[in-house]
Amino acid sequence: MTRHMRRFVVLAVIIAVLGIAVVLHLSRAARHARSLNCASSIVSVCFGGRLWAEEHEGYFPTNFLMMSNELNTPKILCCIPERRVSTWSQFGPRNTTYEVVTPGVDKTNTNAVFVRCTVHGHLGYPDTTVFDGKRRRGKFD
Numbered sequence: 230m231t232r233h234m235r236r237f238v239v240l241a242v243i244i245a246v247l248g249i250a251v252v253l254h255l256s257r258a259a260r261h262a263r264s265l266n267c268a269s270s271i272v273s274v275c276f277g278g279r280l281w282a283e284e285h286e287g288y289f290p291t292n293f294l295m296m297s298n299e300l301n302t303p304k305i306l307c308c309i310p311e312r313r314v315s316t317w318s319q320f321g322p323r324n325t326t327y328e329v330v331t332p333g334v335d336k337t338n339t340n341a342v343f344v345r346c347t348v349h350g351h352l353g354y355p356d357t358t359v360f361d362g363k364r365r366r367g368k369f370d
Contacts, residue, residue: 274293275343275344277296280299289331303325335355
């Protein structure tokens with residue numbers, strides 16, 4: 230192998246390794262962005278639940294359809310874009326990645342989990358905080 234060919238091979242290997250590193254970094258960044266979006270959506274769902282509770286003697290709804298007037302769109306209830314629907318008439322169990330953990334929870338019970346993401350494992354509480362697996366955060370943390 231000539232000197233120029235060896236340099237070319239070394240350069241090709243370096244470029245390939247850098248390319249793989251960039252792809253892995255972008256993949257990790259995309260996963261992190263999806264997780265942050267999920268946590269933000271859970272905060273919004275919990276806010277909607279609190280609004281609903283204000284009109285229903287302080288108790289959160291038992292399912293998402295009950296609070297459809299408090300949520301702009303059912304899209305917010307799904308972390309998987311391919312499964313999202315844009316109207317409540319299309320909404321069903323297949324179109325959500327969230328589940329109500331404590332149906333009808335009292336809004337003052339800030340230690341009970343109201344909603345959980347089945348994809349990311351985030352937990353939403355009646356005080357609109359979210360536990361993301363590391364710590365419990367509010368909207369502005």
